[in-house]
Ligand SMILES: Cc1ncc(COP(=O)(O)O)c(C=O)c1O
């Protein structure tokens with residue numbers, strides 16, 4: 269909490285209004301559908317709001333590109349769209365030079381492809397196979413399930429880093445478990461439950477010291493937290509585009525493969541769209557050079573439209589400014605939780621240091637499941653994550669400080685109301 273501010277002042281509408289008035293990105297909020305409503309949206313890290321510009325983009329696509337160009341659209345733009353738009357995600361949000369990012373599939377499927385590709389290629393310096401994959405016990409379910417499935421398929425061992433639900437993986441834990449048997453380490457940059465932000469640069473270096481590869485799940489960072497994949501020396505990454513990139517329900521995920529690995533990795537879903545010459549329709553699979561080989565089938569072109577509007581907005585705002593707003597929003601949420609909810613038994617289950625926190629904050633209380641249900645009835649939309657976690661996702665460009673204040677005040681009202 270800022271020193272000069274009293275608890276009473278912090279919770280006043282005028283204080284939130286002053287924060288919004290000082291926010292250089294405040295006007296961006298008006299560009300989203302629904303910004304004018306009283307609804308409090310705390311779930312932009314599950315499904316981002318659409319931008320108003322997207323309706324026009326979708327209509328124009330139907331009328332002009334799809335309706336007008338018909339199948340010629342493939343040659344003119346769509347065939348390369350996973351790669352050209354992937355480059356744009358890489359440039360605006362990931363610190364990735366062109367030719368290393370592609371869009372397609374879901375995050376789950378891309379995790380499968382990249383984990384399989386990495387473990388199949390892993391060899392120790394002595395030439396024998398590396399047989400372990402490292403991940404943490406509180407990683408997102410899909411990450412754990414995919415790795416366990418691949419371990420069964422390929423006869424590998426999963427080495428678990430045990431983490432506290434309110435924290436994330438730290439460097440010492442990584443150093444302790446990685447070794448000469450480690451093929452791959454798969455971690456989330458921002459933990460989906462606690463919001464803990466990993467030190468991706470240091471962890472990547474530690475994994476490399478052990479001779480292994482790292483795969484970062486960026487679902488809860490892309491578009492909220494600056495990422496520097498090239499500068500950090502990351503090997504592989506995946507992430508969702510329907511959260512902070514506002515691509516809409518089920519919009520395709522992205523995969524990053526560092527240039528140096530592309531031609532030696534073989535992904536397991538060998539489809540014609542990843543072939544060196546798809547329209548040759550030849551007898552045998554020959555992977556394309558570069559990122560195209562990580563594509564399997566026909567790309568979901570319609571699903572790639574909406575995120576273009578959000579990428580343009582983030583590009584205009586700048587990732588550094590987006591992160592700055594994100595930190596201020598989450599800090600305000602933590603301060604309000606301390607001022608208005610701590611006396612009711614609510615604790616903050618996210619890092620208190622904003623430098624170690626992503627774009628969401630989780631508040632802990634045994635009644636949060638029923639509190640969430642009641643909040644939804646009152647048009648306040650957070651997420652509930654078991655056990656007892658009320659997750660407040662604060663999409664930086666579409667959330668105001670006033671929204672945060674009203675939302676947390678609603679949590680207090682619900683907790684105080686008779687059961
Ligand atoms: C950290 C993380 N990884 C992976 C996923 C899975 O993504 P998808 O369901 O799009 O495959 C999600 C969200 O669902 C997530 O939050």
Ligand SMILES: Nc1c(O)cccc1C(=O)C[C@H](N)C(=O)O
Pocket residue numbers: 313314315460487
């Ligand atoms: N992908 C989701 C969906 O299809 C339905 C509901 C929620 C989601 C989510 O994205 C959940 C999110 N990954 C999480 O961190 O909880």
